[in-house]
Amino acid sequence: MTNDSKDKARTGVAGLDEILSGGLTRRHVFLLEGSPGTGKTTIALQFLREGAAIGERCLYITLSETEEELRSSSASHELELGDSIEIFELVPPESLLDADQQQSLLYSSDLELGETTKMIFEAFDRLRPSRVVIDSLSEIRLLAQSSLRYRRQILAMKHFFAKSGATVLLLDDMTSDIMDKTVHSVVHGVVHLEQMAPDYGSERRRLRIVKYRGQAFRGGYHDFVIKTGGVVAFPRLRALEHRTDFQRTKLASGVAELDGLLGGGVERGSSTLLIGPAGTGKTLFGLQFVDAAVKRGERAAVFVFDEELGLLFDRMKALGINLEKMRDDGAVHIEQLDAAEVSPGEFAQRVRDRVSDFDAKIVVLDSINGYQAAMPEENALILHMHELLQFLNRQGATTFLTVAQHGLVGDMKSPVDVTYLADTVVLLRYFEALGKIRRAVSVIKKRTGKHEETIREFTISESGLTLGDPLSEFQGVLRGIPSYMGKGEELLSQLEDDNDS
Known part of the structure; x- marks a missing residue:
């Protein structure tokens, strides 16, 4: 197999040429198949526009749509065809439409199929184009009436x-x-398009290269969208193809006690999972590292699934982190995502672009719960997350993910278990002490070095995040209903000191 792209006809579809390892091999016939509405015509028009842009002659032969319909459709996508692309509208000969001229001794399909093929060849000989689109084979299959003739x-x-x-x-x-796969065995390559309608949200589209003779290609399904400007494909992410050299230094959060809990901070090029019930401060912990990165002169990218950006800006500003100013200054890219509208492939591409083009060194995904809503099934989520985290790690980006657990205290469950994927797992908990709701933080796992095995209480105030001393006198904090093992006077004194502060 060869990956040489010198003799390839580029499709003009962003991402598709990467999937095809450079484009379509010239001087060959390819099949683009899919049910109505999947984007075949749009891709075909982009293919011809790409050829016209480099001075090639292009021909679109249509058996199903009129030239006016094609030009109107292309204009709606802002794909103006101009005069550089010849559109040949193939209609049956007038004699076949005249009842008095119709043959009675021969099947009309014999004449119609022969005449149709003859007209296609004549149109080609007249223009001698380098690129040709024939739309669609269904009309020819109906005229043939049998698989053999077809x-x-x-x-x-x-x-x-x-x-x-x-x-x-x-x-x-x-x-x-x-079910007719006749063309599959004849053509040089097959691109299959699919459209799916989820229970809620917009339709999802994906494509797969079924066959490509003598050529390596990126297998599996790849998400794509149709938008103004045409089709955009999102090649499935393969982390093994992306690796950069960087130093695995430790990154501090700016909160000494938190850094101490983490054994000095988190390593560059690692992933940290912040897990706990709603309201414990998972987002704040992640943005604390964003704030520290910006102060070091680095850039960060934040992807938010669950919260409106205006509310997030106001909430963080009240805690001493001016996230909106960081965005306006160009230090932070922050993006709100709708899980019902964005596909996993498109999301992975957005993250990839922010790391490659924006040079983001810190990436926050808030939260995996929202990301899961964009996934068809949990198993696919794990695979997507594995590739995405591996890619970010290999690029030297430090990733923070948040997961909201079901429940508030006691036995809590996560909607999906990604703890084994993350290099570091930080557990946040509510616990009750003498009639007050308090918060505790602990590091459950850290692959890249030592960390404290203690549980620390923390508070969230106008001054931001504050961690206290280890809760060495308590038992059962992680269950949410701890027992105090020290002296009562010491606990009351500690509570009074906390209230005064």
Whole structure:
């Protein structure tokens, strides 16, 4: 197999050429299949526009849509075709539409199929294009009426175009016979498009390279979207392909007690999971490291699924972290995401772009609960998260993820277990002491070095995050209902000191 892209016809679709290892091999016939609405025509128009942009002659042969419909559709996507792309609107000969001229001794399909093929070849010979799109094969399949005749017709077209040296894209809307794989064995490559409708939210689209002769390609499913400007594909992330050299230094949070709990901080190029019930301060812990990174002169990226940005800005500003100013100064990229609208592939691409283009050294994903809502199933979430975290780690980006557990105290469960993926796990808890709700933090796991095994109480106030001494006199803090093992006078004295402060 070869990955040489010198003799490739680029598709003009962002991301698709990466999936195809450079594009479509010239002088071959390819199949683009998918049900109506998946984006075949849009991709075909982008393919022709890409050829026209480099001076190639391009021909669009349509058996199903009129030229006016095609130009109107392309204009809605801001894909103006101009005069550089020839559109040949193939209609049956007038004699076949005249009842008096119709043959009675021969099947009309014999004449129609022959005339259709003849008109396609004549249109090609007249223009001699480098790129051709035929839309769609369903019409030819209906005219053929049998699988044998259909295969013979496709083979005849393939041999004709092979002699001409053109790169041909056949479209199939899979409406006449979705089980017919005749073309798959004939063409050089097959791109399959799918559209899915979730129970809630906008439709999701994905593509897969079913076949590509003599060429390596990126296998599996890849998400894509149709938006103004055309189709954008998001190649499935493979962390093994991305590695950079960096020093694994320790990054401090700016809170001495927290850094002490973490054994001096977190390592660059590692991932930290902040897990606990709602309201314990998971977001604040992550943004504390963002604040410290900005003060060091680094950039950060924050992706928020669960909270409106205006509310987040106000809340953090009241705690001493002016996140909005960091964004305005260009030090932090912050983005609010709608789990019902964004696909996992698109989200991974956005994170990848912020690390590559924005040079973000700290990445905060808040929260995995919202990210899970964008996933079709839990197993896929684990695989996506594994590749994304591995990619970020290999780029030297330090990642903070938050997970909200179900419940407030006692036995709590997480919607998905990603603790084994993270390098460091920080557990936040509520606990009750003498009629007051308090918060505690502990480090459960750290792969990259030693850490404190203590449980520390922490408070959130106008001055930000404050950690106290280890709760050495308590037993059962992580269960939420601890027992005090020291002297009562000492506990009361400690509570009074906390209240005075």
